[in-house]
Amino acid sequence: MYSSLSFSGTTLYLLPEKAIWIESYSSLFIADLHFGKAAHFRKSGIPIPEPVHYNDLQVIKQLIERYSPTDLYVLGDLFHSDWNEQWELLNGFLAGFSKTKFHLVKGNHDVLSPFAYQQSLFQIHDAPVVLKNMFLTHEPAKKVPEGKLNLCGHIHPGVRLHGKGRQSLRISCFHLSETHLILPAFGHFTGLSLVKKGPNDHIYGISGEKVIKILYQE
Known part of the structure; x- marks a missing residue:
């Protein structure tokens, strides 16, 4: 189940697949796929299985089949480091x-x-892409043009949820501020960087097949 938000009349759908769908643009947005990272690690002698990337491709396939986007934007870190055979794949x-x-x-x-x-x-x-009222970059832009929302990645945002006792769980999230919407890392073979919620920020956590607005964060 997705969450949605509106920016200057544009509705953005935050998807549990760690993507954003803007129907009025017929466009999907993802960030930080890091495809080929497993092969990069294996080249260094660390035995990482390739199916970790295969699963990401299947999610892309499902998204394209479901939404039929005219355009799909990867907001940086599509491929991890040097060339390997996974680029051709x-x-x-x-x-x-x-x-x-x-x-x-x-x-x-x-x-x-x-x-x-x-x-x-x-x-x-x-260079950054201006797409109607969206400003597309990889890293969060230091200066966002007036009237634009900066869609970006790079941070791999995550949030820690606390249960009873000492139970806690770290999950990926979308991090929205007044001028930036930071996407979670799309690739499964990536880490998380815990974010702090500013007074006017909104955090949308991804839990299983749901995107949920986090109302409280320690």
Whole structure:
């Protein structure tokens, strides 16, 4: 079950798949996929199984089939570090969705060669993208144009929920402030950075198949 919010007349749907759907734009937004990270670790001698990324691709497939987006924007850190064979696998997988245009707003981990990006399915954006009343970046922008909401990633936001006694649980979340909406890391093979709720902020935690507004946070 999603949560929704409105910004200047635009409705944004915060999805439990760690994505945002804006129906009026016919666009999906995700951040921090970090595809290829498992292969990068294996190259360093750490045996990480590849299905960790396969699951992420299946979620992308489900999202595209459900919403039929005209555009899908990755807000940085699409691919983790140097080239490996998973780059070809990713592009081959996305080639099956010919009705969707794929965009990459480059992040700090997007360091493949210009040739690799030129041969990909992605339209590459080296600078922030202004999309109607959204301002798309990887890292939270230090200065957001007036009247825009900065959709971004990079932080891998999470929140700790406390139960009875000493029970606690860390979950991914969307972090909304007056000018920024930070997306959770889409990739499963990523960590969490616990965020602090400012006085005018809103935290939307992802618990199973639900996105829930966190009303209290220690």
